[in-house]
Amino acid sequence: xxxxxxxxxxxxxxxxxxxxxxxxxxxxxxxxxxxxxxxxxxxxxxxxxxxxxxxxxxxxxxxxxxxxxxxxxxxxxxxxxxxxxxxxxxxxxxxxxxxxxxxxxxxxxxxxxxxxxxxxxxxxxxxxxxxxxxxxxxxxxxxxxxxxxxxxxxxxxxxxxxxxxxxxxxxxxxxxxxxxxxxxxxxxxxxxxxxxxxxxxxxxxxxxxxxxxxxxxxxxxxxxxxxxxxxxxxxxxxxxxxxxxxxxxxxxxxxxxxxxxxxxxxxxxxxxxxxxxxxxxxxxxxxxxxxxxxxxxxxxxxxxxxxxxxxxxxxxxxxxxxxxxxxxxxxxxxxxxxxxxxxxxxxxxxxxxxxxxxxxxxxxxxxxxxxxxxxxxxxxxxxxxxxxxxxxxxxxxxxxxxxxxxxxxxxxxxxxxxxxxxxxxxxxxxxxxxxxxxxxxxxxxxxxxxxxxxxxxxxxxxxxxxxxxxxxxxxxxxxxxxxxxxx
Numbered sequence: 001x002x003x004x005x006x007x008x009x010x011x012x013x014x015x016x017x018x019x020x021x022x023x024x025x026x027x028x029x030x031x032x033x034x035x036x037x038x039x040x041x042x043x044x045x046x047x048x049x050x051x052x053x054x055x056x057x058x059x060x061x062x063x064x065x066x067x068x069x070x071x072x073x074x075x076x077x078x079x080x081x082x083x084x085x086x087x088x089x090x091x092x093x094x095x096x097x098x099x100x101x102x103x104x105x106x107x108x109x110x111x112x113x114x115x116x117x118x119x120x121x122x123x124x125x126x127x128x129x130x131x132x133x134x135x136x137x138x139x140x141x142x143x144x145x146x147x148x149x150x151x152x153x154x155x156x157x158x159x160x161x162x163x164x165x166x167x168x169x170x171x172x173x174x175x176x177x178x179x180x181x182x183x184x185x186x187x188x189x190x191x192x193x194x195x196x197x198x199x200x201x202x203x204x205x206x207x208x209x210x211x212x213x214x215x216x217x218x219x220x221x222x223x224x225x226x227x228x229x230x231x232x233x234x235x236x237x238x239x240x241x242x243x244x245x246x247x248x249x250x251x252x253x254x255x256x257x258x259x260x261x262x263x264x265x266x267x268x269x270x271x272x273x274x275x276x277x278x279x280x281x282x283x284x285x286x287x288x289x290x291x292x293x294x295x296x297x298x299x300x301x302x303x304x305x306x307x308x309x310x311x312x313x314x315x316x317x318x319x320x321x322x323x324x325x326x327x328x329x330x331x332x333x334x335x336x337x338x339x340x341x342x343x344x345x346x347x348x349x350x351x352x353x354x355x356x357x358x359x360x361x362x363x364x365x366x367x368x369x370x371x372x373x374x375x376x377x378x379x380x381x382x383x384x385x386x387x388x389x390x391x392x393x394x395x396x397x398x399x400x401x402x403x404x405x406x407x408x409x410x411x412x413x414x415x416x417x418x419x420x421x422x423x424x425x426x427x428x429x430x431x432x433x434x435x436x437x438x439x440x441x442x443x444x445x446x447x448x449x450x451x452x453x454x455x456x457x458x459x460x461x462x463x464x465x466x467x468x469x470x471x472x473x474x475x476x477x478x479x480x481x482x483x484x485x486x487x
Contacts, residue, residue: 008126009033013042016132020094036103044082051186052078055290060234069220106347135339146313154331175334185293207290238391239464281446367421376418387460403471416481425478437461
């Protein structure tokens with residue numbers, strides 16, 4: 001491959017590592033990855049709170065090209081996942097391509113190439129940029145009066161202090177999603193008191209995290225075909241049953257999800273507590289939470305569920321709207337992430353000076369989740385409307401990158417200088433997605449991180465099979481070379 005052809009990858013999380021490996025396999029040599037942190041791993045590097053784990057089965061949450069027979073549990077912990085990504089990156093020799101401590105600040109399309117600047121200064125020109133920044137890296141910190149005046153420790157779960165154990169402390173957890181649920185399940189037994197401040201109840205599927213027996217792991221090591229069969233089985237279950245149920249393509253599977261969630265919350269003994277823990281929206285409208293420990297933990301004598309809104313934070317604790325003041329040593333913000341910022345606050349300026357912020361002023365928009373009109377050779381893993389349901393993100397990322405490789409190849413071979421989707425092609429896709437999403441459970445009336453600031457559901461509204469089929473190969477009629485001479 002011509003070494004004069006330069007590719008920039010932004011982000012060294014799970015998607016970025018995969019992109020580096022696949023680009024190397026395809027023969028692209030001049031590839032640089034810019035990572036804002038001092039280590040790789042993305043979500044699994046940043047989140048190290050007690051109880052952090054994946055909500056996708058271990059043997060389904062791995063690269064298709066890097067099977068791992070040694071997962072110790074059905075649902076891998078964050079620590080185990082981070083170790084996996086580090087090992088794969090080192091074994092495939094892509095760490096040398098990563099420039100750590102380089103936060104991407106701006107990209108400007110000039111003379112047919114992207115000129116990048118990071119926190120370490122200008123980085124030169126690149127023919128193609130691939131963003132692999134994910135959606136779970138901008139923590140949401142709520143604006144609560146007095147938060148800065150709290151005398152104890154207050155931090156977001158994605159900024160967990162290395163020396164914080166919560167042992168014997170009075171702990172407030174603000175939030176009630178997956179992170180809060182995992183944290184409460186893992187930490188209640190070690191705290192003096194734990195109060196969970198819940199704004200919205202969550203539907204929770206029981207998730208018994210059993211150990212994978214050593215003999216089963218040995219079987220996988222000895223028989224790669226058995227390991228591959230396990231991967232295929234779990235992915236098929238996730239895609240054909242769970243993912244299809246949420247987009248109204250498998251009513252039978254959806255009915256079973258509802259039954260399982262309702263039966264699980266019914267295990268809460270106190271009827272008043274059970275009522276406060278029971279959501280008033282449809283199962284799956286928000287991302288389903290997985291836990292077998294939460295309901296047991298929140299019923300312990302030292303645990304408390306608080307549903308009164310927070311009025312303010314005092315130097316020694318939290319005051320709720322009913323006037324009750326509770327004293328705490330630690331406040332943990334399990335308040336999630338801004339999933340619609342993507343690679344912002346990076347400034348992206350296309351030909352003629354138009355910015356991506358301007359193009360996305362009303363909503364984040366894409367063509368088939370991977371590209372945007374007016375921004376040539378700018379390709380996204382996990383772009384707007386990507387599938388972000390309860391199944392493997394790595395499957396989504398690999399599917400998108402196969403498609404992106406085809407786009408890169410067209411530019412690298414000189415068949416196009418500046419490749420971008422046509423505006424009408426994106427409009428067609430966006431209109432179809434908006435219409436289809438009305439038939440999904442996401443549009444049934446709840447607030448969730450699937451919904452953007454303008455009330456639009458920003459997730460793939462069809463089955464994953466359709467996603468894989470549509471992204472199997474580009475339809476070149478939907479693309480244009482924006483620098484091609486006008487005939």
